[in-house]
Amino acid sequence: MITKSPRLPRPADQAPLRVEQQQHQQGRRPRTGRAPPSWYGDLLGEVKETVSRARVRAQRAVNTELVQMYWEIGRHIVRRQQAEGWGSKVVARLATDLRTAYPNQRGFSHRNLMYMQQMARAWPEPIVQQPVAQLPWGHVILLVTKLRPAPSWTSTP
Numbered sequence: 328m329i330t331k332s333p334r335l336p337r338p339a340d341q342a343p344l345r346v347e348q349q350q351h352q353q354g355r356r357p358r359t360g361r362a363p364p365s366w367y368g369d370l371l372g373e374v375k376e377t378v379s380r381a382r383v384r385a386q387r388a389v390n391t392e393l394v395q396m397y398w399e400i401g402r403h404i405v406r407r408q409q410a411e412g413w414g415s416k417v418v419a420r421l422a423t424d425l426r427t428a429y430p431n432q433r434g435f436s437h438r439n440l441m442y443m444q445q446m447a448r449a450w451p452e453p454i455v456q457q458p459v460a461q462l463p464w465g466h467v468i469l470l471v472t473k474l475r476p477a478p479s480w481t482s483t484p
Contacts, residue, residue, distance in 0.1 A: 387461065390461075390462075390463055390464070391461060393434070393464060394454070394462065394464060394467060395454065397434070397439075397442075397443045397446065397464065397467075398443070398446055398447055398450065398453070398454050400440065400443045401440075401442075401443030401444045401445070401446050401447030401448075402447040404418060404421070404440065404443065404444045404447070405444055405447045405448055408444075415437075415441070418437060418440050418441060418444070419437045421440060422435055422436055422437040422439075422440050425440075434464070442467075442468050442471060442472075445471045445472070446467055446471050449470075449471050449474070
């Protein structure tokens with residue numbers, strides 16, 4: 328049985344919380360009893376628009392970094408495969424180890440690593456300044472799979 332701990336009294340030097348402060352701490356908006364000024368709707372709209380634009384810019388920046396990271400991972404895989412001559416079983420092992428190392432991060436499946444490798448082959452030069460870096464990862468996969476014949480993932484390059 329779970330019991331609530333008793334409420335401790337406030338120290339003498341702390342004033343009791345006002346109703347507005349209590350409501351704020353509980354996640355509720357305090358009620359002022361007055362209607363907002365006539366210009367308040369415009370202010371709220373401007374602030375919401377600023378927040379929306381910033382969120383979109385942040386999502387684009389994160390997407391660009393993810394696509395860049397995926398390209399670099401693909402480049403590592405391609406370079407090693409060319410130098411060492413190994414096949415997709417190493418990629419499968421890499422996928423398992425990456426998912427173990429980063430359990431809360433998505434995107435390290437065997438299939439996704441193969442897409443990364445395919446992207447690095449499609450764009451051998453860094454893609455940071457290219458428009459492809461601005462595309463969502465799903466669109467990059469679509470481009471790589473539709474524009475070029477898919478390489479055989481079981482054979483070595």
